[in-house]
Amino acid sequence: MTPSLETIIQARMRLLPVIHATPLQSSQTLNRDLGMDIRFKPENLQVTGSFKIRGAFNKVAQLHQAGSQGVVTASSGNHGQAVAWAARYFSLAAHIVVPSHAPKSKILGAKSYGAQVEFCGTTSQERLDRAQSLAREEHLDYVPPYDDVLVMSGQGTIGLEIVEEWPDVETVLVPIGGGGLISGIATAIKAARPDVRLVGVEPAGAPKAETSRRQGRRIILPHTASIADGLISSSLGQYTYPIIEALVDEVVTVPEDAIQEALWLLMSRLKTVAEPSGAVTTAYLLSKPKSLKGRRVVAVLSGGNLDRSVLHQLTE
Ligand SMILES: *Cc1c(COP(=O)(O)O)cnc(C)c1O
DSSP: OOOOHHHHHHHHHHHTTTSOOOOOBOOHHHHHHHTSEEEEEEGGGSGGGBTHHHHHHHHHHHHHHTTOOEEEEOOSSHHHHHHHHHHHHTTOEEEEEEOTTOOHHHHHHHHHTTOEEEEOOSSHHHHHHHHHHHHHHHTOEEOOSSSSHHHHHHHHHHHHHHHHHOTTOOEEEEEOSSSHHHHHHHHHHHHHOTTSEEEEEEETTOOHHHHHHHHTSOOOOSOOOOSOTTSOOSSOOTTHHHHHHHHOOEEEEEOHHHHHHHHHHHHHHHOOOOOHHHHHHHHHHHTOOGGGTTOEEEEEEOBOOOOHHHHHHOOO
């Protein structure tokens, strides 16, 4: 259940014909202000607006090859959109289970890619149960958002691209939700370049990795909240947790106001639209960490599906 350089290279071959190239971007003014050489990995410009297509496509491609009738998942956000997109590519049926209160904007993406959207319950457990019973009843295959070797391997292709494009990179910053993104990237980077430092970033309102690291076991938080809606899972995955413990050098948290400041900075300096989950790495840089002074840093900007309502919150 653990990704390897080999499974990530296989993912890369599958993804090659469908994903966009996302070359690193930088701002001289920002570098001067912060005193580092920062390059952004702009996955906000990726197919479906986030990196999630990499893992979802890698998984759905394999299911299709194995004769799948269709797929189901329980995410209203970027993973749901990515699964819908990948299913359409292979002409497979897709069912996406979303919370009863899901905002319209979040489900429009999945609908526009032809998925069937079903509203169910308020807790993630209810939706997971529903998705799994749909899988049984309708003979669909469940596509996990992060705790899956093919999903992690797809996300890991970002790590290969970073070290190939910028061999001199010293530190890579990656957002942490359920931990699939950083598990894949860390596997790729530590295999190719063990000297590169991996730093995971999560919102202070959802510190599952930091708490788990401190207590030495996988912690399930009783409550999480953040504007970064892709990072509020209550725990790391059963499979992602040990990978993160083994390969990630440091885990840091960022406060809500820094995430909002980062969104604005990315707009004004890089002319880039990020969503809050994608902006947490930039939010950490804003604190000008001493350990990064003068360093060559990549910040993974993981997505750009900014909800219109968030814009209204970006007041001074
Ligand atoms: C899902 C998501 C993340 C977190 O990825 P995990 O694999 O759950 O850790 C980060 N940023 C964006 C934009 C996402 O959609």
